[in-house]
Amino acid sequence: MxxxxxxxxxxxxxxxxxxxxxxxxxxxxxxxxxxxxxxxxxxxxxxxxxxxxxxxxxxxxxxxxxxxxxxxxxxxxxxxxxxxxxxxxxxxxxxxxxxxxxxxxxxxxxxxxxxxxxxxxxxxxxxxxxxxxxxxxxxxxxxxxxxxxxxxxxxxxxxxxxxxxxxxxxxxxxxxxxxxxxxxxxxxxxxxxxxxxxxxSFTDDALPMWEEQAYQELLDQVSRSLDSPLSIPTLADHVGLTESRVDQLFKLKNDQTLAEFIRNERMTLAQQLLETGEHPVKVVADKTGYAHVSNFSRAYRSRFGETPARTLRRATNG
The missing domain is CATH 2.60.120.10 (Jelly Rolls)
Incomplete structure (x- = not known):
């Protein structure tokens, strides 16, 4: 609004x-x-x-x-x-x-x-x-x-x-x-x-309270664990929902599947860390759950249109 x-x-x-x-x-x-x-x-x-x-x-x-x-x-x-x-x-x-x-x-x-x-x-x-x-x-x-x-x-x-x-x-x-x-x-x-x-323009009926609680619990779990592997089946099982229902909740709330939401949260955190100029690319990759810098760099460039190294250079030269 x-x-x-x-x-x-x-x-x-x-x-x-x-x-x-x-x-x-x-x-x-x-x-x-x-x-x-x-x-x-x-x-x-x-x-x-x-x-x-x-x-x-x-x-x-x-x-x-x-x-x-x-x-x-x-x-x-x-x-x-x-x-x-x-x-x-x-x-x-x-x-x-x-x-x-x-x-x-x-x-x-x-x-x-x-x-x-x-x-x-x-x-x-x-x-x-x-x-x-x-x-x-x-x-x-x-x-x-x-x-x-x-x-x-x-x-x-x-x-x-x-x-x-x-x-x-x-x-x-x-x-x-x-x-x-x-x-x-x-x-x-x-x-x-x-x-x-x-x-x-098409909205579903209000979610049951327990599903709202499950959704909030998933948000908290993701925010606490961006530096760790996040298994969609494990997350869904933890809150007592099927994978398909978890994706339905996240599509309803965020217009994204849970996997897409996690990827977006990781990229947002990565950009914030790089723009401080305080962390090398490999450390940022580790902090956002990427075991391989090459995979992290590809994901970051796809998301922001530039390599993480360029973002870091701009931060350190600014």
Whole structure:
């Protein structure tokens, strides 16, 4: 849900035009934005920047008709400040579907944050054509006349969505077919978010108290044991549930299976440890349950789009 408490601190404001890709080196921010518009009508945004001080980027939009966009930070955190006074946190655990017609939306950035951001957008006119002249239920709230619309829906990103986001920064999205690959991934990225919002509109009945307790016990066990092997069958047996029921609970609560949840928690901890600059990669691998550094490095790069060694170098050189 959006927040309107206005607690964000004042900061310098700089303008970034979303209608065209550019390298930007403005006071307080250093990085690059790429905007690619594909024949399918999908527009892809890829941003990578480092905040050198607390500041705001005033985002100038690129649409003049009803549209919808998706957004996810693969790495880092910022706040989206909307013209209507709401603000929303963007981080790797919060994906968004949004439409903000009015000029004046801003990203508040925090000193020391390196942010990798991906977004895919399309006009509703084009999406309607692709859905056979209608829109799925998840997009109905975005289908209003252009002018003053400000709609934002936040949901927990699925493992599939995170994988697609990382793919948009991957070295494999290069070469002779670069734009063809990026267009395909951008379409899948937007589709995954739309489907995620569709699924979120259907809720199960409240869980029995004992299953709620079992779920909380699993959360506690995972958080205490990220540095150890975690067996899904053993965890399920410990709380008296089948493996399939455990996965159902975690899909309901987190839109992830238990295995996906564990992997995400390990990667989150790994990034936190590396960004302190205090632990070598092998130690971080050990602390997050990986017996082999090579497996850890592959998992980390797949999750964040860079090797753990690069994250560590940035922390120690900063």
């Amino acid at each position: 959006g927040k309107t408490d206005g607690t964000l601190s004042p900061a310098s404001v700089h303008t970034l035009d979303m209608s065209g890709g550019q390298t930007f080196d403005i006071p307080g921010v250093r990085g690059r934005m790429e905007r690619l518009q594909f024949p399918s009508g999908i527009v892809l945004y890829r941003l990578e920047y480092e905040a050198l001080e607390d500041c705001c980027l005033d985002m100038q939009g690129g649409f003049d008709e009803p549209w919808v966009g998706s957004a996810l930070h693969i790495q880092g955190q910022s706040e989206l400040l909307c013209p209507n006074g709401e603000h929303h946190t963007l981080n790797p655990d919060a994906a968004m579907l949004m439409r903000i017609d009015q000029q004046g939306s801003r990203f508040q950035l925090y000193k020391g944050q390196l942010v990798r951001h991906v977004g895919a957008s399309s006009t509703l006119r084009i999406l309607r054509e692709r859905f056979g002249n209608s829109l799925p239920g998840a997009l109905q709230e975005f289908d209003t006349p252009f002018g003053n619309s400000c709609h934002i829906r936040t949901l927990t990103p699925s493992a599939r969505l995170r994988q697609l986001a990382s793919g948009l920064f991957s070295q494999h999205a290069n070469g002779a077919c670069r734009e063809l690959k990026l267009e395909a991934i951008a379409n899948l990225f937007l589709s995954e978010l739309i489907e995620g919002l569709e699924d979120a």
